[in-house]
Amino acid sequence: MGLDIRIPLGLLFLINGGIMSIYGLITRHSAIYERSLGVNLNIGWGLLMFVFGLVMFLVGRRQKWQDDPVNPRPWERGGGQH
Amino acid sequence: MNLSIVDWLIMLVYFIFVLGIGFALKRYMRTSNDFFLAGRSIPAWVCGLAFISANLGAQEVIGMGASGAKYGINTSHFYWIGAVPAMIFVGIFMMPFYYGSKARSVPEYLRMRFDEKTRAVNAFSFAIMTVMSSGISMYAMALLIQTLGLFHGIIPDNYIFHVSVLLSAVIVLGYIFLGGLTSAIYNEVLQFFLIVAGFAPLVWIGLKNVGGWQGIRHTLPASMTHSWRGMAHANTNTLGVEWFGMAMGLGFVLSFGYWCTDFLVVQRAMAADSEESARRVPLIAAIPKMFFPFLVILPGLIAVSITPHAVSTQPAMVAGASSTAPLVDEHPHGIIPQKTNPLNGSPIVDSKGEPVYNYDLAIPVMLLHYFPTGILGLGLTALLASFMSGMAGNVTAFNTVWTYDIYQAYINKRATDAHYLWMGRMATIGGIVLSIGAAYAATNFNNIMDALQLVFSFVNAPLFATFLLGMFWKRTTGHGAFSGLIAGTLAALLHHGLTIPTDALPGIHGGWIAIVHHYPSDMAQNFWTAIFAFSANLIVTVAVSLVTTPRPESELVGLVYSLTPKPVEHHLSWYQKPTTLAWGVLGLLVILNLVFA
Numbered sequence: 001m002g003l004d005i006r007i008p009l010g011l012l013f014l015i016n017g018g019i020m021s022i023y024g025l026i027t028r029h030s031a032i033y034e035r036s037l038g039v040n041l042n043i044g045w046g047l048l049m050f051v052f053g054l055v056m057f058l059v060g061r062r063q064k065w066q067d068d069p070v071n072p073r074p075w076e077r078g079g080g081q082h
Numbered sequence: 083m084n085l086s087i088v089d090w091l092i093m094l095v096y097f098i099f100v101l102g103i104g105f106a107l108k109r110y111m112r113t114s115n116d117f118f119l120a121g122r123s124i125p126a127w128v129c130g131l132a133f134i135s136a137n138l139g140a141q142e143v144i145g146m147g148a149s150g151a152k153y154g155i156n157t158s159h160f161y162w163i164g165a166v167p168a169m170i171f172v173g174i175f176m177m178p179f180y181y182g183s184k185a186r187s188v189p190e191y192l193r194m195r196f197d198e199k200t201r202a203v204n205a206f207s208f209a210i211m212t213v214m215s216s217g218i219s220m221y222a223m224a225l226l227i228q229t230l231g232l233f234h235g236i237i238p239d240n241y242i243f244h245v246s247v248l249l250s251a252v253i254v255l256g257y258i259f260l261g262g263l264t265s266a267i268y269n270e271v272l273q274f275f276l277i278v279a280g281f282a283p284l285v286w287i288g289l290k291n292v293g294g295w296q297g298i299r300h301t302l303p304a305s306m307t308h309s310w311r312g313m314a315h316a317n318t319n320t321l322g323v324e325w326f327g328m329a330m331g332l333g334f335v336l337s338f339g340y341w342c343t344d345f346l347v348v349q350r351a352m353a354a355d356s357e358e359s360a361r362r363v364p365l366i367a368a369i370p371k372m373f374f375p376f377l378v379i380l381p382g383l384i385a386v387s388i389t390p391h392a393v394s395t396q397p398a399m400v401a402g403a404s405s406t407a408p409l410v411d412e413h414p415h416g417i418i419p420q421k422t423n424p425l426n427g428s429p430i431v432d433s434k435g436e437p438v439y440n441y442d443l444a445i446p447v448m449l450l451h452y453f454p455t456g457i458l459g460l461g462l463t464a465l466l467a468s469f470m471s472g473m474a475g476n477v478t479a480f481n482t483v484w485t486y487d488i489y490q491a492y493i494n495k496r497a498t499d500a501h502y503l504w505m506g507r508m509a510t511i512g513g514i515v516l517s518i519g520a521a522y523a524a525t526n527f528n529n530i531m532d533a534l535q536l537v538f539s540f541v542n543a544p545l546f547a548t549f550l551l552g553m554f555w556k557r558t559t560g561h562g563a564f565s566g567l568i569a570g571t572l573a574a575l576l577h578h579g580l581t582i583p584t585d586a587l588p589g590i591h592g593g594w595i596a597i598v599h600h601y602p603s604d605m606a607q608n609f610w611t612a613i614f615a616f617s618a619n620l621i622v623t624v625a626v627s628l629v630t631t632p633r634p635e636s637e638l639v640g641l642v643y644s645l646t647p648k649p650v651e652h653h654l655s656w657y658q659k660p661t662t663l664a665w666g667v668l669g670l671l672v673i674l675n676l677v678f679a
Contacts, residue, residue: 016460
């Protein structure tokens with residue numbers, strides 16, 4: 001169907017993962033991480049999402065969308081009614 | 083609740099992508115086939131993820147978190163017993179008929195297999211039901227946004243509900259109107275990954291806080307951390323159901339009735355690019371489905387395991403004797419807030435004067451408790467995405483059934499394809515407008531919505547018997563199917579009218595004819611209603627079919643198991659065959675049940 005879902009999916013995770021990583025970098029020693037038991041979730045998880053997005057985006061760009069016609073069923077091949 | 087600009091930015095990016103997908107797909111929507119069936123061109127894995135995401139709407143995420151907090155890990159029966167076996171069955175045995183018959187919808191399959199009247203019953207009840215579910219989804223979302231105070235300080239408080247309803251309606255309308263089913267499927271895939279991305283760190287940090295699974299087992303009563311313990315009798319487990327009622331009612335009748343016959347999910351598989359793909363769709367979906375309890379039920383369990391000293395940074399929310407002792411009481415509540423009266427904000431207490439907890443807030447409260455700014459935006463995005471996909475799934479199923487099974491069947495039979503495409507878009511608008519109506523009806527007449535949902539559960543309960551007999555017994559006739567459906571619904575109605583859960587008053591909970599039996603819980607009553615409905619349908623369909631004339635066998639090729647050639651699989655390697663995948667999924671399922679037994 002023209003558009004490979006992995007492209008928007010990859011981009012979404014690239015952007016949002018990127019935003020979270022950068023924000024996590026800026027707020028490295030901030031008090032906001034008391035909630036998450038001192039773990040900087042933004043930078044760790046953000047980077048992971050960024051990498052996932054990158055992989056999805058690249059794979060989506062590389063592979064062509066499969067637009068094969070629907071396989072006919074055995075009894076439809078001979079009859080030719082459809 | 084205070085959200086920072088980063089949280090808003092993350093949400094905004096998501097909404098841009100949602101609508102962007104719709105715009106990108108617009109030019110591919112040339113025929114009604116593209117719009118309603120995604121041109122039957124979507125790869126199996128995409129359909130598979132959409133297959134579970136369409137079901138993972140508001141009621142599911144919020145409801146499963148709430149049940150996890152209330153009942154414990156045995157809520158996972160809704161996944162392990164109540165979904166996965168049925169998904170394997172629909173993939174292996176039923177998909178060849180849905181996909182191979184070239185039916186464009188489940189009601190249309192019923193017309194091809196049986197007759198017009200059987201289709202009509204299914205099409206009309208399904209159409210009304212989807213609009214209502216989408217409305218209830220909308221209502222739940224708006225209510226949650228209001229409760230969390232998401233827009234607090236941005237728009238006046240008394241408009242938050244209306245703005246939320248309108249905003250979600252406009253966005254869902256936008257992307258379905260533009261990109262049809264493909265757009266809905268793509269957004270469901272985004273939603274799937276967002277739920278994983280948003281909830282996985284929540285579970286991780288939560289488990290770290292309460293000392294892992296061992297910590298939860300240490301804190302909570304054993305009945306909440308073992309999925310099979312005490313299932314021999316209804317009084318010895320938190321669900322209030324014995325194993326037979328659960329296995330038959332939930333595991334067989336309700337679960338197969340939903341996953342094998344509900345067009346909302348089957349439509350996702352029908353969009354696959356080949357019959358093998360279509361058969362693989364529910365099987366692929368079953369794998370993440372098995373592990374979803376860890377994402378949606380576990381947060382509920384963690385929320386009630388957080389002992390008071392772990393939340394000592396916050397002011398004690400609840401006063402009482404339990405706040406100092408370890409959790410020994412029957413229903414630990416952890417960080418679950420108390421239910422409050424929406425009018426004056428005072429806490430609600432039950433008839434014994436004990437506080438009532440709002441378990442529906444288990445997951446949202448967990449997000450707010452553990453997530454700092456930034457990732458909080460991601461968590462809320464995941465939540466909103468699941469709400470909207472739940473709505474979109476219903477709307478796409480509605481526009482298809484309306485256009486093909488009601489409009490084309492009874493109103494305008496010979497229009498051009500372009501006209502039906504136009505009708506599909508109009509039906510999308512109509513479906514959304516009706517959903518908004520349903521959402522407001524839910525705010526004003528809560529009991530009426532409950533009653534309607536109950537009636538629909540009566541219509542749905544017997545459905546699977548019709549499909550089972552239709553697909554696997556060639557003697558089944560249209561008259562048999564139709565009278566069986568009616569009899570099944572009547573049996574459900576009768577059973578509900580004659581039984582009642584203990585500690586409920588006659589009325590909407592049952593017993594409105596006379597009380598002949600008490601069930602230990604409403605869940606048990608619900609499961610047994612389904613069992614009775616299914617059995618009545620089975621018996622009546624068989625009986626009526628035996629005295630009416632069956633259709634000639636030549637007309638049933640491709641629609642009935644014994645008359646359809648087995649799908650050819652010679653060109654597939656052993657690992658590509660759907661049955662291999664099915665065995666793998668079954669093996670995993672057994673292991674999971676043993677681990678958490």
